[in-house]
Amino acid sequence: MAQLSDKAKELSLGEVFGDVSKPLVLRPAHDADCPQLAEVHKACFGGPEAYVDYWKEEAFREIVRHSNQGSNCPFIVATRDDKIVGFIMVDYNSFYKPDRAYVASIDVDPSFQKHGIARLLLEAAQQEIIRARQFINTDTDITAHICVDNIASQRLFQSLGYAVTGVEKAYYPTGADAFIVSKNIPEATKPDYKQRHSHIKVKAPARPRV
16 A cells, blocks of 8 residues: 555545545554544444444454565544544455455545545545556456445445345354455556556556546
């Protein structure tokens, strides 16, 4: 995650909250973030009618360490006044395929939802995935599970070009089903495509609109 590490991405809250005095910052997750990450996750999924096995602080420590040890698995947090208001975790090993990235979780503090933060996190993760996979000579698929009852998440992924590719029954501890959504990133959209294929006189396909 070198790009985000070198310079955190700062966004104007004029676009997000209408308050330009307190910028929203996207940056890689650090070990010190884990207590806050666990709290945000609990607030999102730890209610009595939701997940009963939400991840604890130690689980986040393991994931953050894995992300920061050259795994190229984006773990991005959104902060405001040094408070974590959301995060996204991506894993390349969930399906044991080198050409597939899996969005393990997108969490936004309930107090900060409906301000576009989840979209900003997903877009940032997609850019990190493209950067990390630029030397893989194949297309890359990004997949995720979305609860069939989570209309907001379904609309978010659909707006960014994801399509439903399947349904997994009783995926969640509550017994709820999940849609499997997927999006393909053609190899031709990766930053070094032209350099690696300069000897091939074929016009690269245009990047799909999302």
